[in-house]
Amino acid sequence: MPWFSKQKKVKARESTPAAPPPPPAKGEGIWHKCEGCESVVARAELEREWNVCPSCGQHEALPIRRRFELVLDPGSFEELDADLTPQDPLGFVDAKKYRDRLKGTYKNTGLRDAFISGVGSIAGQQVSIGSFAFEFMGGSMGSVVGEKVTRVFDRAFERRLPAIVFSSTGGARMQEGIFSLMQMAKTSAALHRFRAVRKPYVSVMLHPTTGGVAASFAWLGDVVIAEPKALIGFAGPRVIEQTIREKLPPGFQRSEFLLEHGMIDAIVHRHDMRDRLGQLLSLLG
Amino acid sequence: MTKPAHALDFERPLIALESKIAELKELSGGARVDFTDEIQKLEKKAKRLQAEIFSELSPWQTVQLARHPNRPYTLDYLGRLFTDFFELEGDRRFAADRAIVAGFARFDGEPVLVMGHQKGRGTKENMLRNFGMPRPEGYRKARRLFDLAERFRRPVIIFIDTPGAYPGIGAEERGQAEAIATNLEVMSSLSVPSISVVIGEGASGGALGLGVTNRILMLQYAWYNVISPESCSSILYRDSTQGKKSAEALKLTAKDLAGFGITDEIIPEPEGGAHRDHDLAAENVRGAIRRHLAELEKLSPEQLVVDRYKKFRAMGVFTTEE
Ligand SMILES: [Zn+2]
Numbered sequence: 001m002p003w004f005s006k007q008k009k010v011k012a013r014e015s016t017p018a019a020p021p022p023p024p025a026k027g028e029g030i031w032h033k034c035e036g037c038e039s040v041v042a043r044a045e046l047e048r049e050w051n052v053c054p055s056c057g058q059h060e061a062l063p064i065r066r067r068f069e070l071v072l073d074p075g076s077f078e079e080l081d082a083d084l085t086p087q088d089p090l091g092f093v094d095a096k097k098y099r100d101r102l103k104g105t106y107k108n109t110g111l112r113d114a115f116i117s118g119v120g121s122i123a124g125q126q127v128s129i130g131s132f133a134f135e136f137m138g139g140s141m142g143s144v145v146g147e148k149v150t151r152v153f154d155r156a157f158e159r160r161l162p163a164i165v166f167s168s169t170g171g172a173r174m175q176e177g178i179f180s181l182m183q184m185a186k187t188s189a190a191l192h193r194f195r196a197v198r199k200p201y202v203s204v205m206l207h208p209t210t211g212g213v214a215a216s217f218a219w220l221g222d223v224v225i226a227e228p229k230a231l232i233g234f235a236g237p238r239v240i241e242q243t244i245r246e247k248l249p250p251g252f253q254r255s256e257f258l259l260e261h262g263m264i265d266a267i268v269h270r271h272d273m274r275d276r277l278g279q280l281l282s283l284l285g
Numbered sequence: 286m287t288k289p290a291h292a293l294d295f296e297r298p299l300i301a302l303e304s305k306i307a308e309l310k311e312l313s314g315g316a317r318v319d320f321t322d323e324i325q326k327l328e329k330k331a332k333r334l335q336a337e338i339f340s341e342l343s344p345w346q347t348v349q350l351a352r353h354p355n356r357p358y359t360l361d362y363l364g365r366l367f368t369d370f371f372e373l374e375g376d377r378r379f380a381a382d383r384a385i386v387a388g389f390a391r392f393d394g395e396p397v398l399v400m401g402h403q404k405g406r407g408t409k410e411n412m413l414r415n416f417g418m419p420r421p422e423g424y425r426k427a428r429r430l431f432d433l434a435e436r437f438r439r440p441v442i443i444f445i446d447t448p449g450a451y452p453g454i455g456a457e458e459r460g461q462a463e464a465i466a467t468n469l470e471v472m473s474s475l476s477v478p479s480i481s482v483v484i485g486e487g488a489s490g491g492a493l494g495l496g497v498t499n500r501i502l503m504l505q506y507a508w509y510n511v512i513s514p515e516s517c518s519s520i521l522y523r524d525s526t527q528g529k530k531s532a533e534a535l536k537l538t539a540k541d542l543a544g545f546g547i548t549d550e551i552i553p554e555p556e557g558g559a560h561r562d563h564d565l566a567a568e569n570v571r572g573a574i575r576r577h578l579a580e581l582e583k584l585s586p587e588q589l590v591v592d593r594y595k596k597f598r599a600m601g602v603f604t605t606e607e
Binding site for chain 2: 061084087089090097144146147173174176181183186189191192195211214219220233234235239240244253257263
């Protein structure tokens with residue numbers, strides 16, 4: 001675990017905001033087996049650690065609401081645009097109707113779509129902030145996600161605030177066809193307008209960040225940060241393997257690989273995220 | 286007329302009829318027998334058959350036409366519509382990328398930046414052009430030329446025709462996603478007129494990476510979408526042979542996109558598709574570019590940026606519900 005020293009862990013814990021872990025969701029046991037090292041840990045302990053494995057440091061998915069608890073000053077988050085609701089402009093049907101898929105996912109997750117955004121503060125500094133919810137259809141970007149991301153930049157522009165977006169997504173949502181493709185252009189254009197106010201935009205890439213989101217605003221951060229071992233890239237590994245008919249090298253498209261190739265600026269451990277974001281905001285904001 | 290060397294399934298009855306007509310004409314040429322009546326009858330029949338086939342093309346048939354190996358590619362339009370072309374190949378970073386051709390040239394005598402994805406014909410040319418799938422270098426070359434167009438105030442004319450950006454190890458290492466993302470932002474900020482014409486395939490971010498323009502035009506049998514039908518079906522059904530189904534579900538034809546307000550104009554193709562008459566296809570494209578360029582040139586640099594911003598800002602379908 002090269003990215004995670006013992007000493008750092010202690011420090012990180014002290015600076016990590018205390019938030020009560022939510023009760024385990026239905027169907028989840030009280031024990032959790034780590035995907036990284038297979039060690040078994042009490043779910044409550046894992047959740048206290050913000051879903052980072054205490055033995056190997058594996059960063060497991062963090063439910064979206066906890067992402068805001070992790071990085072924002074307690075009680076500072078004000079959600080905005082919560083009323084944006086997806087439609088089905090194509091009348092898309094595969095195994096299921098898209099309309100039904102949306103309804104079902106809403107029922108299971110309580111989310112209307114794959115993005116939550118608003119304003120909050122980090123170490124006292126106001127930010128316009130948003131995060132993908134991977135648990136909603138793989139964090140895919142359709143019209144609602146694109147509009148919400150756009151509004152993160154619009155708000156940052158109007159209020160002259162730094163912008164922060166956490167991405168965790170398989171890319172564009174094919175059920176919205178051309179509309180989802182055009183969200184890439186819309187968000188990038190809004191981001192460009194925001195640049196004029198000379199406030200930083202920090203893009204944080206979580207596991208995984210691929211496709212149309214990676215190929216638009218997520219890679220356009222003034223600073224681009226990733227969590228350890230996140231899968232980040234344009235094409236998914238399966239597509240690349242099918243194209244080149246070769247096995248991919250170990251570690252390919254992971255945060256550490258991208259850092260090595262100069263494609264991102266830093267890898268930040270989840271427990272340090274709040275402090276490092278605060279540091280950046282004070283240096284650039 | 287360009288004689289199609291490849292025939293799509295649904296073109297076959299028509300092509301069979303046409304070769305019969307050609308045969309009869311040849312026999313008539315010998316003047317021993319007069320087939321004039323028969324030829325006229327068959328020609329009428331061929332015309333009817335063509336109208337029939339093309340009046341109810343399915344989305345999947347449209348996709349096949351968009352990929353027709355004899356379809357005119359960027360260089361075919363470039364040679365017919367532009368003069369004085371000076372190709373610029375350098376990305377100044379890593380390599381030349383022949384999946385995108387770009388340079389300055391004259392359109393109706395006016396200097397412009399022209400570029401487009403370039404597919405190849407035959408194995409050798411397809412290797413060179415990487416089947417029209419750019420690597421990051423292609424997008425970075427484009428970006429460099431956008432900067433020049435901005436500085437020298439030259440309109441930007443783009444031809445879109447790609448099955449997607451290349452998914453390879455090197456492309457990922459060198460930041461395929463970053464290269465495309467940067468172009469989206471740079472193109473959105475240009476204060477010169479920009480027009481893109483989808484001439485064949487417009488697949489995903491690899492297409493949009495050259496596509497953030499004031500006007501989006503589409504040839505009648507081109508397609509444009511977030512994903513190719515095959516990739517879509519391989520995700521949805523774990524089966525890439527279900528392209529037909531996905532082509533219908535994705536709503537990817539020019540007509541669909543015009544209905545959604547995404548494209549500004551559908552450029553009609555010669556009867557039977559652009560591959561059957563490159564010259565006529567190019568003339569139709571010339572007329573459309575000319576008109577849109579004239580309209581855009583009435584706008585100030587500031588208005589051009591705002592015009593484009595508003596266009597993309599309005600894209601998306603959602604409601605607000607309590
Ligand atoms: Zn572990």
